[in-house]
Amino acid sequence: MRPRTLVFVASLIIGAAVSLSSVANAAWPSGGTRTIPGQTCVVHPFGIDTHGFDCPFVSDYSGTVDTYWGNYNSGIYADFHVTASDNLSVDGCRQSWTGSAAVCASDGTTFASAAGPVDLGAPGFSTITVGTATQWDYFYTYVASVGSSTIDHIYGVGYY
């Protein structure tokens, strides 16, 4: 291989490595991304929040299969990006397997002082203290912003 080619290849490797390391998502705890693979968070069009996102949640594994059952011992972890400073909240939510009832509990809040990635950890689904959970219920998280910022990207929601 010619020296110039070698230098070119080396530059490519360095460039790729640097861009890989500068991806804007923040640190993710062990456990990996746990939103449902192939599904993204759904933005909700109304309410008092400027932006609200309903994020389907994979809270447990059953053998090798993702399930929707809640793991009460786990904390919720949301990793997203905002376009401006804002107050932000994350809720733990549970929908009955019947589809006829739902409940959300405020789980954690934070203030993002500037545009950029935000990590928001919260105690988890045990903060829901009303209703009776069953093993078939659906668990999900709700991420909302109060002010003028936009949550323009959700890297993932999971538990740790």
Added chain:
Amino acid sequence: LSHSSSKAATILAVIAAGIVVIIVVVRSRRIQQPEAHAVAESVDVPARGQDPQAASLDRLRLAEIENRLTSIESSSVPKRSAGPAPLPAHLPNQEERARQISQDFDDHQQRLNQSATEPRNDHWATPMEQRINSAFQKMPDGVKARYSGVDCRSTTCSVGFVWPSREAAEGELRMVVGSLATTGCMREIALAPPDGRNSETQGQLLLICRGTEEATPVPVAKN
């Protein structure tokens, strides 16, 4: 000359490979950081700003999170094991579904009745009602729910919605529960058992702000 160029290129390639290895190791360490670090990082976010008010809020929130963790640890909520949940014995049948809907609705009605007997605190209830009224006065296109009013007391509110059909109600249930997230209150809704005709369906969203410091509404910049 060619020999020295080739030597220089080899050195460059070795340095590049070294940088790649270092970056990969650093990234893998970030991903595999311990749980405690993840929690710490979440509360570090406000501290990134220079605003002293934000730093003060940060301390308050840290204290709040600690309090909540303590209360969760000492609560009587039954906790499941950290491992995989047990497989359901069987898929629920129609009879079990009907029973579950009735139970959820009855429990919800009981809490709504308790809310209705709560004395009214105008100082808290009036701004909450104004805030909720203004949020739902005009529904965006595509939303089937119709807002039918709010009644706040001293720590709870009941917010009414009507849907043209049972199907529409079930389809927008999560949206309605999420719509008041930044009040910081727990929100709950349960629909009455279906009448089998998919007719107009009412639902009362209950906000439970009791015992939370979020009972004071957070100022909102509504777009």
